[in-house]
Amino acid sequence: MKENNPVLKAKGFATRQSLRISEKTIAKKTDANNYLADVADVFLFLSRIFKETFSRDFEFKEFLRQCFQIGYKTLPLISIIGAIIGLVLTIQSRPVLVNFGAVTMLPGMVAVSLIREMGPVITALICAGKIGSGMGAELGSMKVTEQIDAMEVSSTNPIRFLVVTRVIAATLMIPLLILYADALGIFGSWIGANIKGDVSFVLFFSQAFGHVHFMDLFPAVIKSFFFGAVIGVVGCYKGYNAGRGTESVGVAANSAVVLASLLVIIVDMIAVQITDMLM
Amino acid sequence: MNTPQTNSIENASKNRDKSVIEIKNLKKSFGDQEVLQNITLNLIKGENLVVLGKSGSGKSVLIKCIVRLLNPDEGVINVLGENISTLNTKGLSTLRQKIGFLFQSGALYDSMTVKQNLEFPLRRIKKNLNDKEIETKIIEVLENVGLADALHKIPSQLSGGMRKRISLARTIVVDPMIMLYDEPTTGLDPITSDEISALINKVQEKYKTSSIIITHDIRCAHNTANRIIMLKDGEVYMEGKVADFENATDPFIQSFFQ
Ligand SMILES: Nc1ncnc2c1ncn2[C@@H]1O[C@H](COP(=O)(O)OP(=O)(O)OP(=O)(O)O)[C@@H](O)[C@H]1O
Ligand SMILES: [Mg+2]
Numbered sequence: 001m002k003e004n005n006p007v008l009k010a011k012g013f014a015t016r017q018s019l020r021i022s023e024k025t026i027a028k029k030t031d032a033n034n035y036l037a038d039v040a041d042v043f044l045f046l047s048r049i050f051k052e053t054f055s056r057d058f059e060f061k062e063f064l065r066q067c068f069q070i071g072y073k074t075l076p077l078i079s080i081i082g083a084i085i086g087l088v089l090t091i092q093s094r095p096v097l098v099n100f101g102a103v104t105m106l107p108g109m110v111a112v113s114l115i116r117e118m119g120p121v122i123t124a125l126i127c128a129g130k131i132g133s134g135m136g137a138e139l140g141s142m143k144v145t146e147q148i149d150a151m152e153v154s155s156t157n158p159i160r161f162l163v164v165t166r167v168i169a170a171t172l173m174i175p176l177l178i179l180y181a182d183a184l185g186i187f188g189s190w191i192g193a194n195i196k197g198d199v200s201f202v203l204f205f206s207q208a209f210g211h212v213h214f215m216d217l218f219p220a221v222i223k224s225f226f227f228g229a230v231i232g233v234v235g236c237y238k239g240y241n242a243g244r245g246t247e248s249v250g251v252a253a254n255s256a257v258v259l260a261s262l263l264v265i266i267v268d269m270i271a272v273q274i275t276d277m278l279m
Numbered sequence: 280m281n282t283p284q285t286n287s288i289e290n291a292s293k294n295r296d297k298s299v300i301e302i303k304n305l306k307k308s309f310g311d312q313e314v315l316q317n318i319t320l321n322l323i324k325g326e327n328l329v330v331l332g333k334s335g336s337g338k339s340v341l342i343k344c345i346v347r348l349l350n351p352d353e354g355v356i357n358v359l360g361e362n363i364s365t366l367n368t369k370g371l372s373t374l375r376q377k378i379g380f381l382f383q384s385g386a387l388y389d390s391m392t393v394k395q396n397l398e399f400p401l402r403r404i405k406k407n408l409n410d411k412e413i414e415t416k417i418i419e420v421l422e423n424v425g426l427a428d429a430l431h432k433i434p435s436q437l438s439g440g441m442r443k444r445i446s447l448a449r450t451i452v453v454d455p456m457i458m459l460y461d462e463p464t465t466g467l468d469p470i471t472s473d474e475i476s477a478l479i480n481k482v483q484e485k486y487k488t489s490s491i492i493i494t495h496d497i498r499c500a501h502n503t504a505n506r507i508i509m510l511k512d513g514e515v516y517m518e519g520k521v522a523d524f525e526n527a528t529d530p531f532i533q534s535f536f537q
Contacts, residue, residue, distance in 0.1 A: 145389075147387070154399065154453075155376045
């Protein structure tokens with residue numbers, strides 16, 4: 001009797017419909033708020049990283065493994081690039097300096113531009129490509145194949161084990177890579193100077209470092225820690241939040257590189273502004 | 280509509296004190312898609328409960344809710360007497376140590392060898408074991424799944440069935456009180472499949488484990504089930520012993536048990 005009552009039926013239908021509609025509007029609204037939700041998500045992720053960094057059980061073994069992965073495995077690439085940048089920079093600026101009769105300025109000029117800007121930014125961009133995409137792909141595939149869930153159910157905190165170790169390793173290793181690239185860049189520059197002229201290694205280095213001041217090196221080192229942190233956090237964030245299905249792994253790796261490179265440049269700009277204000 | 284269900288609810292209340300997992304009115308949806316609509320079930324201490332259902336009926340979602348890899352929309356889940364949605368991180372982690380979870384996909388850590396895969400949970404959950412004991416334990420479970428020679432292989436060198444068995448080994452190596460098996464025998468030949476079923480029974484007997492076994496494999500269900508639950512349309516469609524299912528006249532049930 002009750003089931004056949006048309007009024008009740010209509011009421012039920014109306015409720016179902018309106019529920020469905022309200023669900024749709026909610027879905028649309030979340031679409032519009034997606035960007036803000038993303039930003040909130042990043043901050044949530046950051047706060048989880050901070051919290052876990054200072055927890056008691058630091059995964060030291062995994063941290064060392066990551067330092068090896070990030071630091072040692074990137075050395076050959078950074079060596080080649082650093083040396084070539086120094087070489088090219090020297091060959092390009094030499095004619096101009098010759099015109100002004102200021103060839104003796106060459107080592108100092110190259111060293112200052114390498115240490116202040118070229119070394120950190122180029123190394124960081126290369127690392128964003130190599131390390132950022134590596135983390136995005138690795139964590140992304142772990143996410144997609146449920147390995148991160150598996151860690152969680154064996155009561156291991158995946159943020160602590162996977163993310164904190166990688167972020168700290170990147171934050172510490174990338175500045176080292178940058179200093180190493182600077183050094184090789186100056187070495188490359190010496191080779192470049194010797195193609196046309198003839199400078200002894202010792203003389204070249206003393207000329208180079210005669211122009212480098214503490215305030216050239218210090219801000220560069222500080223900003224390179226930020227570059228490292230940005231690359232680590234972005235790579236891990238993109239990988240850790242990969243969607244479902246294998247294509248998300250590619251998306252994670254790709255967007256990690258894009259975002260990390262962009263943020264490296266933005267951080268560099270901010271760092272330059274701050275240093276400029278302080279000097 | 281089906282008497283077995285009403286019966287079992289009465290049984291359930293009788294067995295309340297003995298249940299290790301109690302799920303009441305569980306609902307879970309993804310967007311518009313309502314996967315679990317109203318699930319009520321309990322797992323009694325020491326039993327093997329087989330969960331059947333069509334592909335996509337939400338079986339994996341159900342057990343993921345039990346370990347809170349997914350958060351239910353509505354409903355209560357009590358595991359070992361604790362309401363899992365009220366637990367804090369530490370409580371949840373302690374509880375998860377008592378639960379073994381076999382992932383449908385295996386979820387082996389690809390960057391680690393088989394040995395490291397098994398050590399991973401063992402070192403973190405059984406902190407009092409020394410290296411020697413860990414080694415012995417690992418060899419023992421690998422022998423149980425018939426893969427003692429795979430110790431130093433990495434997952435990409437293993438076949439699909441071997442991965443499944445390694446991942447089963449990784450789950451049982453920590454002697455959990457509750458086991459959640461997501462399709463333990465899928466993709467295995469009948470002989471290995473029977474061995475795995477036997478292993479599931481052995482684990483149940485030896486460690487008095489209570490298990491939920493999700494499967495499509497009627498043979499495995501036969502060999503392991505103390506009780507069966509069939510899911511359909513996000514609800515428990517039928518519940519009973521193996522014999523109840525075999526003698527059922529319902530065409531949906533029959534299509535499974537042919
Ligand atoms: N994290 C998720 N996000 C969105 N949808 C999901 C998610 N997990 C599962 N689903 C959806 O829920 C439904 C049930 O999935 P589930 O994996 O539980 O099926 P199943 O019963 O285990 O099937 P099978 O026997 O094939 O493993 C599927 O339609 C799936 O698309
Ligand atoms: Mg499944």
